[in-house]
Amino acid sequence: MSASSVVTRFAPSPTGFLHIGGARTALFNLLFARHHGGKFRLRIEDTDKARSTQAAIDAILDGMSWLDLNWDDEVVYQSQRAARHVEVAEALLANGHAYRCYATPEELAELREQQRAARQPLRYDGRWRDREGGPEQEGKPFAVRLRAQTEGETAIDDLVQGRVIVQNSELDDMILLRSDGTPTYMLAVVVDDHDMGVTHVIRGDDHLNNAFRQLGIIKAMGWPEPAYAHIPLIHGSDGAKLSKRHGALGVDAYRDELGMLPEAVNNYLLRLGWGHGDDEIISREQAVEWFDIGGVGRSPSRFDLKKLENLNGHYLREAADDRLAELVAPRVERLIGHAPDRALLARAMPELKPRAKTLDEIADGALFLFAERPLALDDKAAALLDARAQALLGQTRDALAAISEWSGEAIEAAVRQVAESAGIGLGKVAQPLRAALTGRTTSPGIFDVLVLLGREESLVRLGDQSGQAKNVHAHAIEEQ
Numbered sequence: 086m087s088a089s090s091v092v093t094r095f096a097p098s099p100t101g102f103l104h105i106g107g108a109r110t111a112l113f114n115l116l117f118a119r120h121h122g123g124k125f126r127l128r129i130e131d132t133d134k135a136r137s138t139q140a141a142i143d144a145i146l147d148g149m150s151w152l153d154l155n156w157d158d159e160v161v162y163q164s165q166r167a168a169r170h171v172e173v174a175e176a177l178l179a180n181g182h183a184y185r186c187y188a189t190p191e192e193l194a195e196l197r198e199q200q201r202a203a204r205q206p207l208r209y210d211g212r213w214r215d216r217e218g219g220p221e222q223e224g225k226p227f228a229v230r231l232r233a234q235t236e237g238e239t240a241i242d243d244l245v246q247g248r249v250i251v252q253n254s255e256l257d258d259m260i261l262l263r264s265d266g267t268p269t270y271m272l273a274v275v276v277d278d279h280d281m282g283v284t285h286v287i288r289g290d291d292h293l294n295n296a297f298r299q300l301g302i303i304k305a306m307g308w309p310e311p312a313y314a315h316i317p318l319i320h321g322s323d324g325a326k327l328s329k330r331h332g333a334l335g336v337d338a339y340r341d342e343l344g345m346l347p348e349a350v351n352n353y354l355l356r357l358g359w360g361h362g363d364d365e366i367i368s369r370e371q372a373v374e375w376f377d378i379g380g381v382g383r384s385p386s387r388f389d390l391k392k393l394e395n396l397n398g399h400y401l402r403e404a405a406d407d408r409l410a411e412l413v414a415p416r417v418e419r420l421i422g423h424a425p426d427r428a429l430l431a432r433a434m435p436e437l438k439p440r441a442k443t444l445d446e447i448a449d450g451a452l453f454l455f456a457e458r459p460l461a462l463d464d465k466a467a468a469l470l471d472a473r474a475q476a477l478l479g480q481t482r483d484a485l486a487a488i489s490e491w492s493g494e495a496i497e498a499a500v501r502q503v504a505e506s507a508g509i510g511l512g513k514v515a516q517p518l519r520a521a522l523t524g525r526t527t528s529p530g531i532f533d534v535l536v537l538l539g540r541e542e543s544l545v546r547l548g549d550q551s552g553q554a555k556n557v558h559a560h561a562i563e564e565q
């Protein structure tokens with residue numbers, strides 16, 4: 086690895102789904118790495134065995150592949166690296182930057198109690214910092230603590246937050262290895278970032294305070310310091326911290342429940358806190374070319390589901406019809422109880438997709454194609470079909486039955502002819518037609534509807550509603 090090559094990483098703790106904020110962090114890491122021709126790596130921080138689950142790991146990997154957030158090299162699992170973390174703690178003991186602390190949990194609880202009573206900040210008082218264990222500590226459990234700098238200050242030139250300074254006196258001697266020998270999160274992060282060659286740590290600004298502690302370990306080991314970029318968290322549209330109510334769902338919910346396309350979610354997340362002039366629609370390729378971490382704003386961005394839906398509408402219109410048919414088919418199937426004709430769905434897509442913002446809206450718009458006869462009419466559609474409209478439907482049906490070729494042009498000519506001879510506008514014919522053919526008062530253009538349904542289906546649906554079917558039915562009863 087050359088000294089200049091950029092390595093970023095996304096380091097989720099698998100205690101829940103891949104949420105939208107995590108996905109944005111991953112995206113920024115990926116774009117930064119790709120922009121600089123470097124690597125984007127993935128580390129699963131699964132050291133909290135009680136809270137990390139395989140299901141959560143799978144959800145993260147799945148969400149990342151769906152969003153095309155492809156990482157380089159193999160996934161690093163933090164839990165598998167405990168021996169290496171211990172090794173570094175021992176190296177720090179050996180070089181004098183760490184020490185053994187034999188304080189018992191009771192003693193530390195007492196210390197905290199005293200500090201609380203005196204309204205002092207709660208922090209370790211360094212009671213073992215300048216003291217070696219004697220014979221009475223033999224065989225007793227100990228924690229390994231960092232011998233932190235007590236004087237001066239630590240500055241971070243954060244690529245997003247600017248220069249941030251902390252007085253070293255504010256940082257106590259944190260634990261690196263617990264008395265049961267397990268490494269702490271602070272140690273694990275630093276060791277893993279170093280071993281993975283991470284040059285740029287891009288993560289949520291809730292980790293900014295940790296960076297100062299982590300730097301203490303990095304300096305004690307004499308390792309190169311990474312650059313930091315702490316990005317503001319995402320807030321809800323009302324400015325409050327993002328919660329489920331605001332759309333803080335797992336990315337799987339954006340796919341499955343909300344029916345979003347991955348390119349729309351990516352585009353939305355990119356624009357959440359970063360911008361390129363007034364550009365709204367930004368492809369992955371452009372994002373890689375344009376992304377600069379300095380362009381990320383310092384204030385929290387507000388999540389806006391409406392904007393995401395609008396972007397999704399844009400990407401639906403751009404998407405290939407076959408792909409959309411494949412994505413929409415299972416949604417239609419859930420609504421109608423059987424697998425729909427995919428070829429028909431794909432043929433209808435040019436008319437369906439401009440009218441929708443989500444895959445579910447496309448599925449809903451496609452229902453008329455697969456509706457069972459006689460169609461169930463919604464209230465508005467039923468109200469349209471009075472006696473006059475029924476008569477008109479009968480005439481239209483006859484006119485359509487007579488055309489030789491079932492093409493858009495021939496259909497349109499026939500329907501216009503009906504309107505003309507009835508002395509009414511085209512809309513007056515189109516409305517009842519739509520109601521009879523789709524059961525609704527909104528649908529794709531009426532000629533497209535007729536073409537998609539085909540001659541036979543169109544004619545029987547019109548027959549159903551034109552009074553003719555009822556007559557046929559009446560005859561059938563009479564004949565019995």
Ligand code: GLU
Nearest residue numbers: 096097098130274288292
């Ligand atoms: N595992 C941490 C989290 O999920 C991130 C740690 C880091 O990026 O340094 O919040």
